[in-house]
Amino acid sequence: MITAERKPLEELIEYVRPYDRILLVGCNECVTVCAAGGRKEVGLLASALKMAFAKEGKTIDIKELTLERQCDPEYIEELVPHIEDVDAVMSMACGCGVQEIAKRFKNIPVFPAVNTKFMGASEQQGIWAERCQGCGDCLLGLTGGICPIARCSKHLMNGPCGGSTNGKCEISPDVDCVWQLIWDRLKALGMEDRYEEIIPAKDWRTAGGGGPRKIIREDLAE
Numbered sequence: 001m002i003t004a005e006r007k008p009l010e011e012l013i014e015y016v017r018p019y020d021r022i023l024l025v026g027c028n029e030c031v032t033v034c035a036a037g038g039r040k041e042v043g044l045l046a047s048a049l050k051m052a053f054a055k056e057g058k059t060i061d062i063k064e065l066t067l068e069r070q071c072d073p074e075y076i077e078e079l080v081p082h083i084e085d086v087d088a089v090m091s092m093a094c095g096c097g098v099q100e101i102a103k104r105f106k107n108i109p110v111f112p113a114v115n116t117k118f119m120g121a122s123e124q125q126g127i128w129a130e131r132c133q134g135c136g137d138c139l140l141g142l143t144g145g146i147c148p149i150a151r152c153s154k155h156l157m158n159g160p161c162g163g164s165t166n167g168k169c170e171i172s173p174d175v176d177c178v179w180q181l182i183w184d185r186l187k188a189l190g191m192e193d194r195y196e197e198i199i200p201a202k203d204w205r206t207a208g209g210g211g212p213r214k215i216i217r218e219d220l221a222e
Contacts, residue, residue: 019087026066027093037092070097136206144185
């Protein structure tokens with residue numbers, strides 16, 4: 001899932017300071033799972049903003065709404081009845097959601113309430129770790145299902161590097177060397193020979209170096 005963290009309250013206050021009527025929009029997908037922008041977080045942020053402005057002697061009207069998704073135009077249309085009554089929109093979705101709202105409603109400012117971080121998985125309650133960089137050419141079939149692009153500090157395609165010690169990365173003894181993890185996984189599968197296969201230099205154009213990427217499914221496109 002896409003992970004995110006809420007921006008500092010001080011930054012959000014400055015975004016909306018010029019406005020009296022705000023529509024605060026949450027998303028019921030990724031940011032709900034990582035507790036950054038779901039219905040609960042929308043309510044908490046709305047209260048925090050109201051209290052902050054109340055201390056300054058200003059009353060701010062904040063409408064709260066949580067969409068099923070903000071990256072889908074179908075759900076963005078649900079904002080139409082509410083837009084005319086507000087001066088600005090603050091989105092608690094990932095950057096995709098912010099941009100979709102801004103694309104649909106060109107005459108109203110749209111601000112991000114969270115910082116989009118990475119595509120990750122839940123390690124345990126309250127902890128999410130990066131697992132994918134969306135490089136566009138997945139190598140997991142060659143590396144035992146463990147990603148060296150997202151999980152190696154040097155993004156090495158053929159490892160480990162000389163800084164790996166006792167299965168740990170040189171950046172921290174708390175960080176596993178991903179190539180040690182890959183070796184352990186391949187060994188457990190009886191596929192040790194895969195480890196000695198040289199993975200060719202990566203064509204990073206698949207990661208979007210030539211501009212924004214797009215997927216077109218002709219069987220689904222209208």
